[in-house]
Amino acid sequence: MRGLHADTGYLLYRLGLRSGQLFNAFLQESGLRLRHYALLRFLATSKGALQRELSSRLGYDPSAIVGLVDDLEKLGFAERRPSPDDRRSRIVVLTADGRAFLRDTDEAGLRVTNDLLQPLDPAERETLHTLLQRIADTELNS
Amino acid sequence: MRGLHADTGYLLYRLGLRSGQLFNAFLQESGLRLRHYALLRFLATSKGALQRELSSRLGYDPSAIVGLVDDLEKLGFAERRPSPDDRRSRIVVLTADGRAFLRDTDEAGLRVTNDLLQPLDPAERETLHTLLQRIADTELNS
DNA sequence: CAACAACTATTGACGTCGACAATTATTGCT
């Protein structure tokens, strides 16, 4: 009978949980959660996105996006702007404060990942990242 | 500004979620969830375990173990037996039905992981597994 | 051009999950 850790899929599941825990611990003092942080990071690369784009790219349900953007607006890290083309849509953009927050926490975020990958040397980390990226590219079609 | 997928920790988080989703989808028809399956798989390698062992090895809270074992008992896949040494403890063992269930679903479980790792060739899968295993060994101290 | 299908954001409901405190029964310590 195969053991649990013989299964790469299960390992991914377990380490994914652990990674999320570490991220949330680091974000705790800022009052955000991993989901907010992911959304901010995505906005930082996109110059504004429709909520439905955020939903499909981040993999969260549209109804979840609503609350996340609400929270970020309250903190002044993001804004909803009306779309000129389509009055149904709102365009979510990063504010200057949001960008500053990302800049200030960037280093701490890197430390979380470094912590997790501690047992691997730099070349191995690169390899791991490349392999995961390949899976993510086809699996999350991003 | 770094993109989302520039961060290995975040990639792990996302792919871990995806892996869990795939596992749960495969388990749906059996009425179990990933947590039950993990517990069963662990029992299959252990010849009986105290619930507190299950808790520490699987990383679930002791209070979560209670419900999981309840469910598995209802399905006849596991049993609680009194511990001869310590009347506080119960020893959880796999039943014949539980073992049969694992045997019947083993192939489907492998297919889930194969599905996820599709973009990687066999050598790459082996590399990925080894790297993840190294992280898991130090991070989940198992 | 009027009716209808499709889409965007939003709200609400429901079950699951993870983390924690509290309780009961039992054991170990001293």
Place this chain on the structure above:
DNA sequence: AGCAATAATTGTCGACGTCAATAGTTGTTG
């Protein structure tokens, strides 16, 4: 004998994922 520590259990709370339903808007097409 008394008290701290432990195993299992129950209950609670917030976060989370999924799904259904709605309002407002756009696109289509008969």
